[in-house]
Amino acid sequence: TMVNFTVINIGNQTEELFWVSLSTVVDHEGEFLYEEVANTSTRLVNGETSTTISLTWNPDWEGDFDLIITVDSTGILAERDENNSFILPVSVGPPEQPGGFFSSQAGLFFGGGVVFLLIAAGIFLALRLREDEGEYDDWEDGKEDRFEGEEVTNFEDFNDDVVDEQDYPTWREDDGYLWRELPDGTNQWWDEEGQSWNDYQA
Structure with missing residues (x-):
């Protein structure tokens, strides 16, 4: 099953490489099992503010899942007001009987039962990467605001004060x-x- 989604950056422009992962969470007899099923690296180049990513997932369980998309899953980017994950409940049914058009695939359903999953998720990265x-x-x-209306004669003292x-x-x-x-x-x-x-x- 191909999972497609869009990542949108509303923060400062950066061309730094970052990772995007696709994971599943399933409640198995009261225990939540987490598994990363796919990942890829990407970057925003030439002033781009968004990119579309496609990841492949082959379900090996039947039942209800939470499908989780995580942007910057390795924590490479420094960010502010992070909102880097998107959770989508899905349900996987049994495969079609032999001879069916999708006999080798598990059926993927959204409530009513859609076979293919197409996610259009705008996950906002407020990147705090400063150029x-x-x-x-x-x-x-900051220097001008601090000494506005004053005559500064010793900039060494000033530099010591604002070393941080x-x-x-x-x-x-x-x-x-x-x-x-x-x-x-x-x-x-x-x-x-x-x-x-x-x-x-x-």
């Missing part, structure tokens, strides 16, 4: 964590849950 130019502009605006707002070199490790290097040579890692930089402890 270097945008960060610098924000920093300059400066744009330091950043990179992302294979484990998905975002790192930055401070002028003194020490490194900090970004705590996505706490929304703060933390010193690296060797």
Whole structure:
């Protein structure tokens, strides 16, 4: 069964690669069984704000399922106001008897019984990936607002005061964590849950 859906980005433009997964959840004798059945990588390029993805799912159970689509399933992208999953209840019936047109396929039904599944799910990514130019502009605006109407004679003192707002070199490790290097040579890692930089402890 082919599952088609559309991913829409309403945040800042990014061309960074991210993963999209298709999973199933079934209630089996009171125990919820979760299984990722398909995944693929994609990216938004050339100023695109949406992309259509197709994943193949071959049901191997009969009964009621929750079909879950997850965008950025590996947590690569830094985001704000995440809404990255879409859940769709489906029901899988027994295969057709031999000789039927769909004898090798399990029937996939939406309540009344539709054979093919076509999902048009707009999953909104409010990406908080900041481009270097945008960060610098924000920093300059903050400096101007802070000293509006004042004569600044010592910018070294000013820079010391706003050290936390400066744009330091950043990179992302294979484990998905975002790192930055401070002028003194020490490194900090970004705590996505706490929304703060933390010193690296060797």
